[in-house]
Amino acid sequence: MAEPTYRFFDVQVLRTERLSRSLVRVVFGAVAGGAGLGGVGGLGAVVSGGRDQRLKLFLPQAGQDAPVLPDVLDTDWYARWRALDPAVRGIMRTYTVRDVRRDPDELDIDFALHGDLGPASRWASAAAPGDRLALLAPVVTDNGGVDFRPPEGTDWVLLCADETAVPAVAGILEWLPAGTPVKAWISVGDPADRVELPTKCEAEVSWLTRPASLAEAVAAATLPAGRPYAWLAGEASLVREVRRHLVGPRAFPRPAVRFTGYWRAGTTEDALLEEST
C-alpha cells in the first residue's frame, strides 16, 4: 500500500504574532508525549510543499482542552471522524502552511480574523501558549495539497486574493524563481491589513480596500504579453467573478486559471463540506 502523504500531529501554540490588523500568526510546536512535528511516535516529520500548501486543523469544542479525534487515525480517518458526534468531535478547518522550520520543529499558520463568527477565527483571536490543536499535515513535499502549479512555458503570473489567501500569496511569491513577472491584486477590509510580501520576482502588488472591486481592477489593467498562469483564491463569489473575466473577455485558456473558493459568505466550512459529500 502507498505510504500516506499526510499524517496527524498533536500540537500546541508556542507563541503568536500580530502581522496586521486582521492577520495573526500562530506558531505551533509538538505536545510533550504527543505525535510531534519532529516525528515522535514513528510519524514522519511534517514538511511543506511551499506555495499554497494546505492542511487541515482540528479545533477543540468549547470546554475541551484538546480536540476529540477518532481512536484510530488510519486511511479511514475521515469516515471515523464523521461517525463521531458533531457536538463533540474536533472542528475541522482548512488553512495554509505558511512555514515549517527545524531545530526546533515549528509550523506557522496565519489566521485572517473575522471576529467571533467562526470557531477558527474565535480560537485564533484568543490563542495563547499551551493551547492545543491537531493538524493533518503533509509528510512528503510532493503531495496533493499544493494547487499553484504553473506549467512549463508560463511567461507571467496573475494572482488575486483576499485576506485568507494572503498566506498562500506570500508562499507563492517566495517560491517563484527570481525575475518572474507577477501581477497581484489583494482585496482587504482596511489599509491596515496590508503586509510585506518579500519576493525575488518582478512583482507588482496592488492592495484594494473594499468595497473596491478586484474584478474591476483586473478588468481595467494592462496585462503583460505572453502565456499567463492565473491563481485566484478568497471568497467564492469574488473568485468566480475574476475567473469569469479572465476566461471570458481576456480569453485566458481555462487550464491556465486555477481558482479556489477559500470560504463563502454566509456559509460555514462545515456546511460547505456537507454540500460536497
Ligand SMILES: Cc1cc2nc3c(=O)[nH]c(=O)nc-3n(C[C@H](O)[C@H](O)[C@H](O)COP(=O)(O)OP(=O)(O)OC[C@H]3O[C@@H](n4cnc5c(N)ncnc54)[C@H](O)[C@@H]3O)c2cc1C
Ligand atoms: C485551501 C484553503 C486554504 C486556506 N488558508 C487560509 C489561511 O491560511 N488563513 C485563513 O485565515 N483562512 C484560510 N482559509 C479560509 C478559512 O478556511 C475559512 O475562512 C474558514 O471558514 C474559517 O473558519 P471559521 O471557523 O473561522 O469560520 P466558519 O465557521 O467556517 O464560518 C462562519 C461564518 O464566517 C464567515 N467567514 C469565514 N471566513 C471568513 C472571513 N475570512 N471573513 C469574513 N467572514 C468569514 C462564513 O461565511 C460564515 O458565515 C483557507 C481555505 C482553504 C479552502
